[in-house]
Amino acid sequence: MSIPIKDDEIDIVIGALHSDLTTFMNAWRPIFSRFHLIIVKDPDLKEELRIPEGFNLDVYKKPDIDHLVGTSTSIIFSGYSCRYFGYLVSRKKHIVSVDDDCLPAKDNKGFLVDAVAQHITNLTTPATPFFFNTLYDPFTEGADFVRGYPFSLRSGVTCALSCGLWHNLADYDAPTQALKPEERNSRYVDAVLTVPARTLMPISGINVAFNRDAVGPALLPCLRLAGEGKFRWETMEDIWSGMCVKVICDHLGLGVKTGLPYVWRNDRGDAIASLRKEWEGVKMMEDVVPFFQSLRLPPEATTAEDCVVEVANAVKEKLGAKDPMFARTAKALLDWVKLWKSVGVSSYSPGA
Amino acid sequence: MAEPATATEAAAPAVALLKDELDIVIPTIRNLDFLEMWRPFFQPYHLIIVQDGDPTKTIKVPEGFDYELYNRNDINRILGPKASCISFKDSACRCFGYMVSKKKYIYTIDDDCFVAKDPSGKAINALEQHIKNLLSPSTPFFFNTLYDPFREGADFVRGYPFSLREGVSTAVSHGLWLNIPDYDAPTQLVKPLERNTRYVDAVMTIPKGTLFPMCGMNLAFDRQLIGPAMYFGLMGDGQPIGRYDDMWAGWCIKVICDHLGLGVKTGLPYIYHSKASNPFVNLRKEYKGIYWQEEIIPFFQQAVLPKDCTSVQKCYIELAKQVKEKLSKVDPYFDKLADAMVTWIEAWDELNPTGAAVPNGKAK
Numbered sequence: 001m002s003i004p005i006k007d008d009e010i011d012i013v014i015g016a017l018h019s020d021l022t023t024f025m026n027a028w029r030p031i032f033s034r035f036h037l038i039i040v041k042d043p044d045l046k047e048e049l050r051i052p053e054g055f056n057l058d059v060y061k062k063p064d065i066d067h068l069v070g071t072s073t074s075i076i077f078s079g080y081s082c083r084y085f086g087y088l089v090s091r092k093k094h095i096v097s098v099d100d101d102c103l104p105a106k107d108n109k110g111f112l113v114d115a116v117a118q119h120i121t122n123l124t125t126p127a128t129p130f131f132f133n134t135l136y137d138p139f140t141e142g143a144d145f146v147r148g149y150p151f152s153l154r155s156g157v158t159c160a161l162s163c164g165l166w167h168n169l170a171d172y173d174a175p176t177q178a179l180k181p182e183e184r185n186s187r188y189v190d191a192v193l194t195v196p197a198r199t200l201m202p203i204s205g206i207n208v209a210f211n212r213d214a215v216g217p218a219l220l221p222c223l224r225l226a227g228e229g230k231f232r233w234e235t236m237e238d239i240w241s242g243m244c245v246k247v248i249c250d251h252l253g254l255g256v257k258t259g260l261p262y263v264w265r266n267d268r269g270d271a272i273a274s275l276r277k278e279w280e281g282v283k284m285m286e287d288v289v290p291f292f293q294s295l296r297l298p299p300e301a302t303t304a305e306d307c308v309v310e311v312a313n314a315v316k317e318k319l320g321a322k323d324p325m326f327a328r329t330a331k332a333l334l335d336w337v338k339l340w341k342s343v344g345v346s347s348y349s350p351g352a
Numbered sequence: 353m354a355e356p357a358t359a360t361e362a363a364a365p366a367v368a369l370l371k372d373e374l375d376i377v378i379p380t381i382r383n384l385d386f387l388e389m390w391r392p393f394f395q396p397y398h399l400i401i402v403q404d405g406d407p408t409k410t411i412k413v414p415e416g417f418d419y420e421l422y423n424r425n426d427i428n429r430i431l432g433p434k435a436s437c438i439s440f441k442d443s444a445c446r447c448f449g450y451m452v453s454k455k456k457y458i459y460t461i462d463d464d465c466f467v468a469k470d471p472s473g474k475a476i477n478a479l480e481q482h483i484k485n486l487l488s489p490s491t492p493f494f495f496n497t498l499y500d501p502f503r504e505g506a507d508f509v510r511g512y513p514f515s516l517r518e519g520v521s522t523a524v525s526h527g528l529w530l531n532i533p534d535y536d537a538p539t540q541l542v543k544p545l546e547r548n549t550r551y552v553d554a555v556m557t558i559p560k561g562t563l564f565p566m567c568g569m570n571l572a573f574d575r576q577l578i579g580p581a582m583y584f585g586l587m588g589d590g591q592p593i594g595r596y597d598d599m600w601a602g603w604c605i606k607v608i609c610d611h612l613g614l615g616v617k618t619g620l621p622y623i624y625h626s627k628a629s630n631p632f633v634n635l636r637k638e639y640k641g642i643y644w645q646e647e648i649i650p651f652f653q654q655a656v657l658p659k660d661c662t663s664v665q666k667c668y669i670e671l672a673k674q675v676k677e678k679l680s681k682v683d684p685y686f687d688k689l690a691d692a693m694v695t696w697i698e699a700w701d702e703l704n705p706t707g708a709a710v711p712n713g714k715a716k
Contacts, residue, residue, distance in 0.1 A: 134564055134565060147565060172510055
């Protein structure tokens, strides 16, 4: 049922916010070693990267980023957004991206989860956004469409995005984690499901994979909180990017899946300390969600690039007046499309 | 390989939640032997048995259950000419039980559904989980990637707007099935040996604007919030279609819940479905439904209810009008169905006058 995919059609992109990647890379070695990796070092990180031997990889650091996009633009790739540089320079059909504080998780039988294989399965089997299947992904082994599911909708659509989950430290915001400091996610929900069309959700950047050919430019580093920091609690860049991607996928008739695979996320940071910075992001969502819920893109927008431009125009028109941050974001969206068109489609290799 | 639970006695809760506020509605044409297995979980509750088929047959209810039983003669006597809206020779007749109940909540289950086991081997108290689902809010306006945020060990994820975290009232809790999955006839024919052995440990809200296939095998709902919309249609004897009763109700309730701002959850609890019905018989019953649903689904997806439909009954009458207007051209059956939908509401309102607090009914 799934489209056969070759290892050389996949890039694994890791944004390095920590300099010592030894434990991370060794833990993922059985799963990553077959693939080509792109490691992008956070331009703000001062220490040298430590990466163990034995991987097929390209590493990009601040000088490479500056060289390719110019020093004034390279600022957009700071912090967690460094991963988008990897998405930009990759030339593969599929990208799998995991935060550098995540390790392979175990499934409900105690076996190590091959997150890459699961993401690729998700991306290469159809999504079903137009009608909810109560047995979840009908293309999974041992499942199917249930009685009452219209036959004309059973071939599904291309899945463009696969959103995985997290064991241990779940992707909560700072207030939630601060209120429940001991709470850790140990539940293994053995399901993948398609998020229905027109339904929005928070798409976390911690454990995600996508079809770069179909939606590459729609994953974008365009919203930076004034107080953005180096903990996920202190960012909204992925949430913003995720809202854009979902609306664009809905418009283009592409699917978004959520659920498996899980990764294990290390304990890190202090939620209470991050609370101070969090409120900006929390307030922002209150404006952003109604905007995206009512956003409709024109039928002339038939590619991901076209769609991003339309989103940019709508952001400027409808959100620009509320907060100067949105006006900057609208411009950043247009700049991103230009950058994607010039760098995202030509050939480039990193400096020594 | 999924198996039903055996040691259910040990799993019975110390306190039966909502025992005076919930009725269990069971349609049956065979027997009620399956109740023995459910006894520790069901005995505290009042049962409404709807006996389908031959009314002269006596259906024995196991000792110790508090119940009322209705056969076709009772239905005809109670509803008079309006009895025409209640199906005969189809489990759709169960909705008569919803109408005569005096309780706030309903749980309905098929007589070939047994207690399932969770992955640790423990017997699942399906009723308890349904009650938890109904008593906690739903979140239809934004999808939470960690599923039901009100469950133990879960919460809203980063990026979930705070203004949407209170949720809305849950009107329906749709449970699932281990062992024989709820497949249609063509799928059953192609995969006769497939069994559902995957235990998905999640409850989730079906987002607003999204339809789903609602199965009546393991279903609970708030009768006060959505009861009048739970009409299971005209199926079985004398009708051109069968096995679409719960589907029809599911599409109607979802449109109405979306309009009224109520939530529908799906997922846990699981029951163990033991009997696979004959796929050839099923094919004959379903076959019109399979191609009619291609027209029905877009109808429901595009259905808009006017703002002045502020009650379930008003919404349902309006839907019936739209069914008559837009689906009659698919088949004259829908004309009849639209009329039956109106008859159902009339019967519901007659049996459920507002403001009256009434004790349980007696069948004879």
